[in-house]
Amino acid sequence: MITIKLKPTTGSFAENKDIAKNLRIKKINPALKKGDDVELDFYGIDSTTQSFIHSLISQLIRHYGADVLEKIHFKNCNDTVQKIIEIVTDYMQFRE
Amino acid sequence: MVIAMVATLGKNISPEKLTFKAFEARSKHYFERIGLFKFLGINSGISITKHDPSGRFIPLTRINNSTQQSKFITEMIPLLHLVDNPKQAQPIQYIVGELVRNVIEHSQAKDGAIVCAQYYKKSNTIRIGIVDGGVGIKKTITQSHAATDDFEAIRLALMPGITGTTKKEGGTAENAGAGLFFIKSIAHVNRDFFLVYSGKAMYKLLKRSPEKEIALQSDPLNDRHSKEKTLPYWNGTAVGIDIALDNTKEFSILLDLIRKTYSTSIRERRREKYRKPKFT
Numbered sequence: 001m002i003t004i005k006l007k008p009t010t011g012s013f014a015e016n017k018d019i020a021k022n023l024r025i026k027k028i029n030p031a032l033k034k035g036d037d038v039e040l041d042f043y044g045i046d047s048t049t050q051s052f053i054h055s056l057i058s059q060l061i062r063h064y065g066a067d068v069l070e071k072i073h074f075k076n077c078n079d080t081v082q083k084i085i086e087i088v089t090d091y092m093q094f095r096e
Numbered sequence: 097m098v099i100a101m102v103a104t105l106g107k108n109i110s111p112e113k114l115t116f117k118a119f120e121a122r123s124k125h126y127f128e129r130i131g132l133f134k135f136l137g138i139n140s141g142i143s144i145t146k147h148d149p150s151g152r153f154i155p156l157t158r159i160n161n162s163t164q165q166s167k168f169i170t171e172m173i174p175l176l177h178l179v180d181n182p183k184q185a186q187p188i189q190y191i192v193g194e195l196v197r198n199v200i201e202h203s204q205a206k207d208g209a210i211v212c213a214q215y216y217k218k219s220n221t222i223r224i225g226i227v228d229g230g231v232g233i234k235k236t237i238t239q240s241h242a243a244t245d246d247f248e249a250i251r252l253a254l255m256p257g258i259t260g261t262t263k264k265e266g267g268t269a270e271n272a273g274a275g276l277f278f279i280k281s282i283a284h285v286n287r288d289f290f291l292v293y294s295g296k297a298m299y300k301l302l303k304r305s306p307e308k309e310i311a312l313q314s315d316p317l318n319d320r321h322s323k324e325k326t327l328p329y330w331n332g333t334a335v336g337i338d339i340a341l342d343n344t345k346e347f348s349i350l351l352d353l354i355r356k357t358y359s360t361s362i363r364e365r366r367r368e369k370y371r372k373p374k375f376t
């Protein structure tokens with residue numbers, strides 16, 4: 001399992017979608033491709049946006065299916081961050 | 097929002113072609129402080145005390161890319177004196193973050209987003225304006241959805257899961273079509289005004305009655321609102337939101353409501369597309 005600490009790149013308010021996309025393409029997806037689990041560590045992040053989380057994980061759910069959520073571990077999420085992740089994972093599983 | 101609109105219009109005119117008629121109204125200091133004259137390259141001749149301790153405002157700022165956006169969002173909370181109040185800061189950060197991001201990604205505005213905000217002590221409210229002089233909502237949304245006029249385009253843009261980038265539910269890797277729905281929801285729950293003006297149309301979310309139960313609507317026409325369809329044409333999009341700090345609900349409560357409404361809305365839209373059995 002690889003651990004990705006988000007705060008050093010996102011700051012305490014994780015809103016920059018370019019950073020999210022970069023993390024997904026350069027770190028998360030290569031690890032999943034190798035069969036590794038990925039731990040996303042939200043320590044120190046006070047809040048985030050739906051756009052950021054969408055950019056971070058939606059394409060992974062689209063590409064690998066919802067089972068990919070078994071391989072991605074969301075660590076140190078406060079209530080707000082957790083709920084935004086749940087909104088995104090919900091609607092990605094409703095899609096056509 | 098109006099000041100940001102004036103700044104957006106004036107930005108494309110060279111300062112020497114702009115005429116400024118000196119005025120005596122007390123509000124002249126406000127225009128100077130918010131940075132309108134500086135933004136337009138006009139010397140107003142108005143002198144102000146720069147370090148007014150009661151000043152809780154964000155002067156007119158132009159944001160062109162995500163780096164500038166992140167910097168602006170980090171700096172805006174101290175300017176609005178909300179560092180020690182995350183309950184009030186969170187929705188403001190969220191709203192500005194998502195709206196500015198929309199401008200950068202979709203508007204094609206060469207000047208990016210023009211943003212300003214002001215705190216009003218009497219009503220304990222922060223008013224934010226985010227404006228662009230880009231292509232407008234109709235042109236963006238009709239890349240993937242049918243909208244007959246500017247108002248219909250605004251309506252679609254406010255619905256969860258609808259984005260101009262794709263017809264598919266869930267959006268693309270980069271866009272879900274949820275940003276404006278989230279912002280309208282924040283405004284509804286907190287009993288704030290929220291206004292979108294694009295092309296000839298305007299949608300204004302009116303304040304929810306405090307006695308009325310909170311119910312998020314996926315279709316903005318089901319919210320208490322007013323509308324205009326024949327306004328002077330605005331090249332781009334202007335959004336204004338008034339955030340009453342006394343009303344701010346816990347962000348996490350709001351997210352529970354959004355999750356429920358979002359899921360229901362997408363399920364209903366999918367069901368509308370189901371093929372029906374033919375009974376003869």
